[in-house]
Amino acid sequence: MSGANLLKESGPREVFCGLTSIVWLHRRMPDAFFLVVGSRTCAHLIQSAAGVMIFAEPRFGTAILEEKDLAGLADAHEELDRVVKDLLARRPEIRTLFLVGSCPSEVIKLDLGRVAERLNEALIGQVRVLNYSGSGIETTFTQGEDGALKALVPLMPKSDDQQLLIVGTLANSVEDRFISIFKRLGIKQISSLPPRQSTDLPSIGSGTKVLLAQPYLTETAKALKHLGAEILSAPFPLGVEGSILWMKEATKSFGINDSLVNSTLEPLKLRAIKALQPYKEKLSGKKLFLLPESQLELPLARFLHRECGMELIEVGTPYLNREMMKMELELLPEGTRVMEGQHVDKQLDRVREYKPDLVVCGMGLANPLEAEGISTKWSIELVFSPIHGIDQAADLAELFARPLHRNELLNQKVLTTA
Amino acid sequence: MELTLWTYEGPPHVGAMRIASSMKDVHYVLHAPQGDTYADLLFTMIERRGKRPPVTYTTFQARDLGGDTAELVKGHIREAVERFKPKTLLVGESCTAELIQDQPGSLAQGMDLKIPIVSLELPAYSKKENWGAAETFYQLVRGLLINQTKKNIEYNPTIWKDEGRRPKVNLLGPTLLGFRCRDDVLEIQKLLGAHGIDINVIAPLNASPEDILRLTSADLNICLYPEIAESVCSWLQRNYGIPFTKTVPIGVNATKDFLKEIYELLGMGNPISQTDVEPSKMPWYSKSVDSNYLTGKRVFIFGDGTHAIAAARIATEELGFKVVGLGTYSREMARPVRAAAKDLGLEALISNNYLEVEAAITESAPELVLGTQMERHSAKRLGIPCAVISTPIHVQDVPARYSPQMGWEGANVIFDDWVHPLMMGLEEHLIGMFRHDFEFVDGHQSHLGHQSIKQDLKSDLQSEKKLLDISNEQSANNEPVWTPEGKEELAKIPFFVRGKVRRNTEQYARQAGCRNIDSETLYDAKAHFHA
Ligand code: SF4
């Protein structure tokens, strides 16, 4: 491990809980429904994070616990059965139902695993019922996806055939692009987890080589490894460099000859670097501070430093899996402050002290920082936008250059009118 | 257990946050897991506040639960007080912390903090946001005033005369995340100022704990938002003899009644308008001849209690609409809303389920919906014009321009906000009629540049399709069937009344024993319902 300076902090945090990942998971698998078993707070969190009013019939909801459900667990089980039955009657198109645990359901020890088991028997052939926890006492933001994917793993059919398995939700267009490049490189069998239809699960076995597309899938990776898959170790596919190293890890493990790989990727690389150039000019030398939220912070920092020339003040992450992040950490410059955990007030003190040009943060903090004259980028936008892959590198850089550009535009106007 | 796809109100601790964030020098330590910090974005994103809400979340984790969470809570309280130096501390818990029963309020009280501590108990599994806001405001006012000596309970409404000063009142209830509170407060200040009445304290919005201590020197409390302020107002009346107003000044008539009520309570005689000029443009706009088409427009109203009741009154008395549905998501306001509905010959809809509200809208076939942002979406799906009259808040409800709901200017704003969607409906109808004309090729539309028209036309066509699909299904249940010619005739009717016409015609066909509905049946039905 190189010289990134690994620090830890604890105190009041300002991060979403794992329930939030439902916001993109439900879009990825339109035949699945995510039923949170929780409180009005949980329901309010998801609708506030997602701005769900646009949906007539969203594919997620909350079974809100009421006073009487807290009185006896037996009744809570019965009530949940009833809610599920009502829901499925109204939404016959649902193939997979995720029961999602929350803080309240964890604290009262409502065993959603048992509920799922029982419902599975009752609904056999109609709907599969799975469960995982997105609770804020155990998970942050993107970790919810880790839980959901891990819940799908036992249902994956077994096969020892050679295949490449891409794990982690990607935008469909980005995924198609990766698949077509891999095909050109001669990898024939490629599948994805999560699939686009919840019932269309890829197989798993000793011939499976896993590329993780997202950095937050610790538990899913473990489960896949347990079933014989090989987890390839690479940086994450953000930016030109990361994407190439990521793809090369796959071609290496499939024994594809270097000259084909290089002749295929080299033109893509040159084109992407060219596209990146104008943003690099904007970003180069600018100071960046990343507050912890999505666990994408390390790969983003690596990209923005190495390919866009930004100076890293601090790289926050809600949670650091050193093994999984090994290669990312190695690519960071000597002495980079990597801060695991959070004390939001102290961290904001440091933001004010170092006066970065750009802060990556959650939605709750963005406008207050802007009001103090500090440009920001919302981290939630990064989990919604197609940012992975060589061809997206310029788009990714543009997301960070935009607030700086805007700042320049508006400040100019102030000067001319003043 | 209640299946909820979307909720009108957040949990009660969000109500408490509204009070804390509205005020100055107040901090709220909230015992809650990290995910609950999402609530900050309601203030910083939706309301575009440039300040973080003054809230410290303890963000306890599963691994803390085995250990001493009480120590953790105390640590956060100590740090928050040191860092933010509040003059009053609110301490409470969210849904999860309520289950582990650390009693953060009592912990704080045992810490010798030298500032007033208000401990909040907001039952998260039975109550909601507005209740939480009202309870927090009440606990805060009571907590701060409890040691003050009580005034003479015998209220003297004319003491201001004896003391040789202008009467002064408190404006109670405006908060962040409320509906247009920011501007209502300005409008009411202006209105009262014009009648020689001074403002003593406005709370909670922008009030400090010192201001709360001054509440009792007012002659009268103005209860602007009963959802938030009624419990405080009645407590102040019980304990200090200060009366409070019951009329909410939304609409011209209500504003007049409001002034009358204040004049009476303060012993000021009769409010005489200072000029002959009608202070609001709404009455004339409503009377002017081009508003004739508003007559009898069917309107469906849903929102918080205060705004829904006010809207019903304006709709019937001031715009000549016909209210065909009235409801609220607020259980606490169910009683007055039921009464208001009964006066209109309706049964109120009390529901927190937006799908139920949408079904009620469909059922009553209105031509205009006055609702929350959720009803705006439902109405859009149904192809019905809509104006937003109530929380839950949305970025669009925090406009950059001045746009109160209360007082004279509020009435002007309401006229524009409600009538424009209807005019748009008419315009779209015209555009729909002429859409095959060559002028209406793409890119040549209204000089107003309504981008949405094309889209709305599309959804118009979709709802048309849905409508026609529905009528095909009917043959199965021995229902009258629309002939292709009848359908064509139906499609010519403006979309915003089409639903009503379809239902009336089908009802007529059933009564008349018609099996097929053609254009003649349609006109027969029309004549029948006019007769
Ligand atoms: S942190 Fe816990 S209680 Fe809060 S929204 Fe997330 S799961 Fe629900």
Ligand code: SF4
């Ligand atoms: S000319 Fe423009 S403003 Fe006038 S009715 Fe037509 S679209 Fe509306």
